Amino acid sequence: NAGVTQTPKFQVLKTGQSMTLQCAQDMNHEYMSWYRQDPGMGLRLIHYSVGAGITDQGEVPNGYNVSRSTTEDFPLRLLSAAPSQTSVYFCASSFTGAGNQPQHFGDGTRLSIL
């Protein structure tokens, strides 16, 4: 059972480049989300989705786009990378958006912007 799969695990970009972080889950979860983790700041929500075709902004959405064309996939796009986007990115999913559902996390992507 793969769970939540994130690719790539590591990436280095130059300022201004664009890229897509991939996230896929095989648990038929409705709810998916993207976080960034920075030292001393915990995890901050970037975007989330409650189902295919439905997305919404989290706490720090600027500079990022998402789409949810299928239940399984929830890619995160950096349109024009900036050094401030250097971070570790986590994708997470849960069966529903119900409050007591724990999130299942991917292993993270370490992204460096030069």
Added chain:
Amino acid sequence: AQTVTQSQPEMSVQEAETVTLSCTYDTSENNYYLFWYKQPPSRQMILVIRQEAYKQQNATENRFSVNFQKAAKSFSLKISDSQLGDTAMYFCAFREGTYKYIFGTGTRLKVLA
């Protein structure tokens, strides 16, 4: 706005001893959910324990238990019989009826042999 505060950036404990990690939160809601997640050096986020605010009984999962004080908005994690494998960053998280989790800044726990 909801906030989650973990006031202990780092802690250490001797193997086999007990340690308590603190977490406080701020909300005006009555129904919500609280979680503790563990992040070992492998970076993977692992659910440790969860608590529903409407339940007065404190949650317990093997060596892990919580002290949930709703009036004080406090949600501490107690780890009994600490093991070397408990060395990790621990995050407290809050979730109300919306779809958004709010995470604390984490406590780095080191278990000493």
